[in-house]
Amino acid sequence: MCLCLGPTGSGKTSLLRKLQCVNVVDETTTAVPTVGTNIFHLRRGNIHIEIRELGGVMAPIWPKYFGGTNKIMYVVDASNLCQIAAAGVLLYTVLVDPQIKNVKRWT
Numbered sequence: 618m619c620l621c622l623g624p625t626g627s628g629k630t631s632l633l634r635k636l637q638c639v640n641v642v643d644e645t646t647t648a649v650p651t652v653g654t655n656i657f658h659l660r661r662g663n664i665h666i667e668i669r670e671l672g673g674v675m676a677p678i679w680p681k682y683f684g685g686t687n688k689i690m691y692v693v694d695a696s697n698l699c700q701i702a703a704a705g706v707l708l709y710t711v712l713v714d715p716q717i718k719n720v721k722r723w724t
């Protein structure tokens with residue numbers, strides 16, 4: 618299981634939807650903050666990866682999900698200058714968690 622983390626509105630759901638099906642995100646797609654988690658199944662040929670998105674509003678309880686994970690992706694909206702410092706602090710709090718010492722990270 619891979620976890621997808623990042624601040625609220627950073628684009629986790631949009632990115633994962635896009636990766637799941639390139640036509641699903643367009644100008645008519647509305648963004649609803651994830652309150653809880655979303656599971657995405659990505660398939661490329663024989664490779665299948667299950668990704669659990671944890672909503673940004675759940676950041677205080679993200680560590681409860683660290684136990685069963687072996688991969689983490691962290692999404693930052695680099696164009697959102699108001700949020701980028703907070704995104705960095707949040708990422709740091711993730712990286713120092715001893716539960717994910719051996720986890721692969723894609724940023």
Ligand SMILES: Nc1nc2c(ncn2[C@@H]2O[C@H](COP(=O)(O)OP(=O)(O)OP(=O)(O)O)[C@@H](O)[C@H]2O)c(=O)[nH]1
Pocket residue numbers: 623624625626627628629630631632646647648649650651652671672673674694696
């Ligand atoms: N971050 C980001 N958002 C974009 C961009 N372009 C469009 N958006 C829109 O911004 C919104 C991002 O919302 P989500 O994908 O729901 O963000 P999220 O990270 O899942 O947020 P939470 O679930 O609340 O943690 C969507 O409406 C996107 O369509 C972009 O380049 N970056």
Ligand SMILES: [Mg+2]
Pocket residue numbers: 629630631649650651670672
């Ligand atoms: Mg979301």
